[in-house]
Amino acid sequence: MILLDVVNLKTTFQIDAGNVQAVRGVSFHVDEGESIGIVGESGSGKSVTMLSVTRLLPENAKVEADSINFNGTELLKQDDNFMRKIQGSEIGMIFQDPMTSLNPLFTIGDQIMEPIRIHQKLSGEDAKKRVIELLKLVEIPDPESRLKQYPHEFSGGMRQRVMIAIALSCNPKLLIADEPTTALDVTVQAQILDLMDELKKKLNMSIILITHNLGVVAKICNRIIVMYGGLLVEEGTSREIFYEPKHPYTWGLLRSIPKVTAQKSKLIPIPGSPPDLLSPPAGCPFAPRCEYAMKVCMKYPPKKIGLSDTHSVACWLMHPKSPGYKMEGLYANR
Numbered sequence: 001m002i003l004l005d006v007v008n009l010k011t012t013f014q015i016d017a018g019n020v021q022a023v024r025g026v027s028f029h030v031d032e033g034e035s036i037g038i039v040g041e042s043g044s045g046k047s048v049t050m051l052s053v054t055r056l057l058p059e060n061a062k063v064e065a066d067s068i069n070f071n072g073t074e075l076l077k078q079d080d081n082f083m084r085k086i087q088g089s090e091i092g093m094i095f096q097d098p099m100t101s102l103n104p105l106f107t108i109g110d111q112i113m114e115p116i117r118i119h120q121k122l123s124g125e126d127a128k129k130r131v132i133e134l135l136k137l138v139e140i141p142d143p144e145s146r147l148k149q150y151p152h153e154f155s156g157g158m159r160q161r162v163m164i165a166i167a168l169s170c171n172p173k174l175l176i177a178d179e180p181t182t183a184l185d186v187t188v189q190a191q192i193l194d195l196m197d198e199l200k201k202k203l204n205m206s207i208i209l210i211t212h213n214l215g216v217v218a219k220i221c222n223r224i225i226v227m228y229g230g231l232l233v234e235e236g237t238s239r240e241i242f243y244e245p246k247h248p249y250t251w252g253l254l255r256s257i258p259k260v261t262a263q264k265s266k267l268i269p270i271p272g273s274p275p276d277l278l279s280p281p282a283g284c285p286f287a288p289r290c291e292y293a294m295k296v297c298m299k300y301p302p303k304k305i306g307l308s309d310t311h312s313v314a315c316w317l318m319h320p321k322s323p324g325y326k327m328e329g330l331y332a333n334r
């Protein structure tokens with residue numbers, strides 16, 4: 001069963017210099033109980049895609065789509081009140097920096113209790129019981145005394161566990177996690193990903209994990225969407241993306257997975273810089289950085305080519321009339 005179905009999403013931002021075409025016709029779906037990863041460098045449109053779905057963008061944003069269907073409801077037809085109701089109830093969200101999302105002046109318990117009071121109408125002892133249950137769910141030891149503490153008394157990893165508890169407080173069907181482990185060190189990153197993987201199985205919810213690091217999605221995602229320049233350039237099961245990647249940009253991302261020994265997970269950049277989304281190139285947005293680019297790549301945008309039921313790529317190299325390419329090494333499988 002499909003939980004979220006997004007068809008032809010286009011998001012632009014009006015700024016003084018013109019229109020930033022942040023998302024340029026993106027379609028994807030998420031099944032119930034499935035976890036997908038949205039991967040790409042900074043500025044590729046990952047966050048804006050999901051903020052468009054949840055309607056959490058600033059006033060200068062314009063969102064168009066053929067359909068954004070969530071759990072059988074067409075979200076494009078819903079008003080802001082409806083959207084506020086599902087944000088934090090049916091759709092839970094966690095972001096990169098738990099310190100800025102938590103209020104330093106309130107205890108952890110109060111902050112977890114707030115959405116429970118608003119959305120589930122629980123109060124007093126029942127709400128407190130639910131907070132303790134949630135802290136246990138995210139494996140925070142000694143929850144009875146921890147709920148009286150303030151955010152600064154928690155480590156980075158523990159704060160992210162609190163954010164997950166808040167996101168899960170109303171039993172969401174979908175959890176959107178935007179770079180949830182980027183601010184954490186490698187060991188804590190792995191613990192948070194393990195926790196998310198366990199919770200996904202336990203609660204049978206869907207997860208959308210947004211990250212610049214393909215290594216992070218490997219752990220918990222069944223399917224991966226690769227974005228570049230506001231477009232979806234490749235999509236496939238994790239197996240297809242890791243073992244049979246077809247887009248030169250995906251190869252670049254795979255090569256730049258940070259080593260496990262690194263202290264902080266930083267992307268080793270692919271040479272060149274992303275396109276200017278105020279005036280995106282006419283052809284493939286990756287062509288100027290692509291060592292396999294042909295003339296056609298500069299002129300015309302590549303169409304999506306299906307390679308299996310689950311795998312598709314938008315790259316001229318995969319066109320039946322393409323001369324193909326010779327590649328040595330890890331991804332030389334064509």
Ligand SMILES: Nc1ncnc2c1ncn2[C@@H]1O[C@H](COP(=O)(O)OP(=O)(O)OP(=O)(O)O)[C@@H](O)[C@H]1O
Pocket residue numbers: 013014015020022040041042043044045046047048049058060212277
């Ligand atoms: N409020 C805004 N006004 C103008 N442009 C914006 C705004 N928010 C985002 N953008 C632009 O939209 C594009 C896509 O941004 P987005 O945040 O989705 O990228 P991302 O892939 O999630 O990268 P990051 O990991 O850095 O957030 C970028 O070019 C960004 O500059």
